[in-house]
Amino acid sequence: MSAAPERGAFSRDFDRLEVGAGAITPGRTITEADLVSFSALTGDWHPQHADASWAASSQFGERIAHGMLVLSYAVGLLPIDPDRVVALRGIRNVVFKRPVPIGETIRVHAEIAETKPLDDSHGLVTIGVQVRNPSGRLLTRCAIDALWRRQPAAAGGGNGSAAGARDASAVDGGSVLI
DSSP states (O other): OOOOOOOGGGSSOGGGOOTTOEEEOOOEEOOHHHHHHHHHHHOOOOHHHHOHHHHHTSTTSSOBOOHHHHHHHHHHHSOOOTTTEEEEEEEEEEEEOSOOBTTOEEEEEEEEEEEEEOSSSEEEEEEEEEEEOTTOOEEEEEEEEEEEESSOOOTTOOSSOHHHHHHHHTSTTTOOOO
């Protein structure tokens, strides 16, 4: 099992984030169990993911991971600091460039692309995400918008506490779409 990614650039409060700073995550190998579990969870049993005979005669020549599975793992690999990030607000401009076969290892290259103050307590951070294989080829890319605290969380106020919930409700005129 890989070590957790270094949060570095992603562990700062909003006002200390630097556009252009980034991180590369440890790898995550896509397995047979991942495809079966994701198919069962989502109900997506498309033969490109679930039928080895059908997939062998497809344009990819083998079973490949669901695009949404790859995107989900990419989000999970991000070095998000739960004391800083309140919620993900959106995922934009998702492009699936290349298939991800069973046995492929993915890594996420993430970069702070933009910061926008929202109020005294929160800002919106756009994270540029690129999912790459071991040879560096781009597999998937997107932009993720995250609601970020401008101040470090108060003692005992992180990870779902009442203080964290109060902070989130104060954004965008009193309501945050989480």
